[in-house]
Amino acid sequence: MKLLSSAAVRRAIVAEVGHAIISCDYDQIELRVAAALAREQALIEAAERGESLHKIAAVKLFGEDYTPDQYRYTKNVNFGWLYGGGAFTLSQQAGIPFEVAQEIIVQYREEFPALTRYKRQQQDKLIRGALTPNEYRLYRSLRSEMFEYRQDTPSGRLAIAKVRHRINNLMEWKVGYITTDYGRRLPVELMKAYRVVNYEIQSTARDIMCDGLIAVMADPELASTVLLPIHDELLGQAPRWKAKRVARRYGEVMSTQFRGVPITASGKVYGDSWGHGYMRAA
Numbered sequence: 001m002k003l004l005s006s007a008a009v010r011r012a013i014v015a016e017v018g019h020a021i022i023s024c025d026y027d028q029i030e031l032r033v034a035a036a037l038a039r040e041q042a043l044i045e046a047a048e049r050g051e052s053l054h055k056i057a058a059v060k061l062f063g064e065d066y067t068p069d070q071y072r073y074t075k076n077v078n079f080g081w082l083y084g085g086g087a088f089t090l091s092q093q094a095g096i097p098f099e100v101a102q103e104i105i106v107q108y109r110e111e112f113p114a115l116t117r118y119k120r121q122q123q124d125k126l127i128r129g130a131l132t133p134n135e136y137r138l139y140r141s142l143r144s145e146m147f148e149y150r151q152d153t154p155s156g157r158l159a160i161a162k163v164r165h166r167i168n169n170l171m172e173w174k175v176g177y178i179t180t181d182y183g184r185r186l187p188v189e190l191m192k193a194y195r196v197v198n199y200e201i202q203s204t205a206r207d208i209m210c211d212g213l214i215a216v217m218a219d220p221e222l223a224s225t226v227l228l229p230i231h232d233e234l235l236g237q238a239p240r241w242k243a244k245r246v247a248r249r250y251g252e253v254m255s256t257q258f259r260g261v262p263i264t265a266s267g268k269v270y271g272d273s274w275g276h277g278y279m280r281a282a
Contacts, residue, residue, distance in 0.1 A: 054075050
């Protein structure tokens with residue numbers, strides 16, 4: 001059976017006669033949530049000014065005259081590194097040499113120290129909560145031991161691999177928990193502790209989206225226009241003569257704050273189908 005492409009699915013969601021499909025999604029919600037959780041001031045200030053957080057990061061990494069490719073690298077590292085990816089992942093996603101990806105990540109850590117600290121602290125908090133005091137002391141000891149060996153020699157790499165194997169044995173089958181601001185208690189395997197940041201940010205973004213949907217459904221003018229939510233996007237339809245105003249209202253109603261950081265939403269008129277908005281973007 002042939003699977004439909006995403007473009008074909010989008011074109012299949014069609015507005016009623018005389019109506020237009022409208023869409024409202026959040027502006028870089030996951031990066032704004034990350035900035036709020038980490039208290040990364042440069043990104044928070046950009047959000048307060050209504051600027052693109054990806055643009056701010058690109059300027060910090062590559063300067064004011066960054067290229068389109070460098071902007072793409074920035075978007076890759078914003079989420080790839082934050083969610084546990086390293087230089088190898090970035091090099092694969094961006095199609096750049098490993099050494100270049102490594103340099104970008106090192107600079108990113110320096111430019112955004114609060115994000116770096118938040119990522120490290122959340123992983124450590126997860127691990128400490130899941131291990132016994134004796135296990136946690138052993139874990140910290142093993143982590144320290146890894147830095148005693150050189151990575152540029154065969155004997156050093158072998159020693160590091162043996163220590164890492166002991167750490168994996170210590171963590172195997174163990175699960176830690178993180179509780180979000182919305183009260184969700186999320187399980188995370190210790191063997192994949194790097195996922196704790198991903199889980200916390202995406203779960204929080206999802207709950208913000210749910211609050212936005214509830215707010216729209218509580219609005220007498222908007223409730224009857226809603227079609228369906230898709231990830232961080234809300235689809236609706238409205239008569240063409242007032243579609244722009246309704247789309248703007250979606251954005252106003254869904255916009256909110258998280259830990260004092262603006263979480264803004266933008267409404268757009270797509271046209272006859274959901275796919276029309278993506279056709280223009282292409």
